[in-house]
Amino acid sequence: MSTIQERAAAAAGRTTSEQTDDLSLPQGYVDQFPVPDPMADYDPGDDDPDMVPVHVAWLRVRREIRAIGKGELYSQSGTRFNFRGVDTVVQHFGPVTLRHGVNIISSRVEATYGEKATKSGGKMRECSVLVTWTVMGPKGDTLTLQTMGEALDTADKATTKAQSVALRTLLLGFGLTPTGDPDPDSSKIERGEAPMRSPESYRDEQLDKSTTPSRLDQIRRELRDSGMLNTQVKNEVGEMETLDSIGGRMYRERTGGAS
Template identity: 45%
Template sequence: MGLRENAAAAAGRTVATGDTESDEYTGTTAEPLPDLSDYVPKDGEDWDMVPVHIAWLRVRRDISWIGKGDAYVENGKKKYDFRGYERVVAAFGPITLKHGVSVIPHRVVPSHRDAKSGKGTPMREATTLITWRIYGPKGDFFEMESEGEALDYADKGTAKAQTIAQRVALLVGGLIPTGAPDSDESNIERGEAPVRPAASYLDEICNPHTSAGRLRQIHYELRTTRQLGALVTNEVGDEEPIGEMVVRIGKERAAGGAE
């Protein structure tokens, strides 16, 4: 019995045999996904009021396994199979409803940085650490953490990182075979992060509202990128090494504040 049949059985429905689903991205036929469009708990059907760890064990038992029914294709050639986000959520969705279990993000800690693809295209890397709360039918819960990482050319990196983190949490927290979950669904070759030019710091350095802590951080960033000796035009129009300029302005503001 496949995923769609398992989901239908949980909802008290049947699925006609021979149904397939076309993968629009790869153009291949993948394992059918469950149809959850009309699934709701039956009227009068009460959940067993068991502790959350028992309800979670029942979810794991009913799901049993999730196959690698999705394929990553590059230039018309399949590179590898994986268990995609939609496949995992489609498997967990009806079974968690059946047992009164909810999976809720409780704490999200994101981080971002600039990156480049192997071809030099600017990208944005998003990494997200999420603490999940697994609630049972009685309202008790336990927590687990997972992390997702994604690269994107536009504004979807954070959303991708969060969906990857959720997929990892469900597969690892549920001990769902088969195979290790892939951490990326797109085969992007990572390049080196771009170095910020020294001159781009001038507005911040000259801004009287820039804190002393930020000036020290700028000095550190310039030192790590070996740009302390880069010549820039300072606030009076003279050329000056940017590292010396940061130190000088920091001392001037410290002296002015002490008066």
């Protein structure tokens, strides 16, 4: 019985006694055993997705998911904010990715750990993960993406939570999914500042006798920056007057007429 080496050598027209450093099989022999295409005989059914490249399928997913609002409230230890939880995000993306034949698989997870102390003196486990995701389209072609996630937990859920955060970041970030909220830049609010004040609140502060001239001067700059200098409000006698005029009168009164 001949060996594989002998059959390969015969196909190449040589004997096994011939010495060679080339250990690869001859192409003619390899061509006899082509790698089968797993999708070659696939016939999509009525409910199956279109056989399009993964980037096209992902664009179709994005087209269907217009926005996901911040409908969940975090309220603990005096901290309150609205957010989009991972369950909400998956509920939006899950059916749509299924309809377009998109699979999302975590192909690699790199985790690091630490500890954080709580106010009560306890300890929380901190986990940070870098997750490599494989986004597979209906034809089997893929995209490779990476996101990070962080989480704290007092028990054994830190790793799971961190991976959930990484998944949410993947779907929202690479899905470019807006919240549907007004543009935060439209009100010219800088991080850490209070929301834009009403003209009436500025008027009341200007008319308050405890407001110092330096504060009146600062108010004028704020009104100028917000475009409200010439906004008219009812003054202390019920007449319409601009905020700039009211502030100027109060400044002169409190500085003895100095400009």
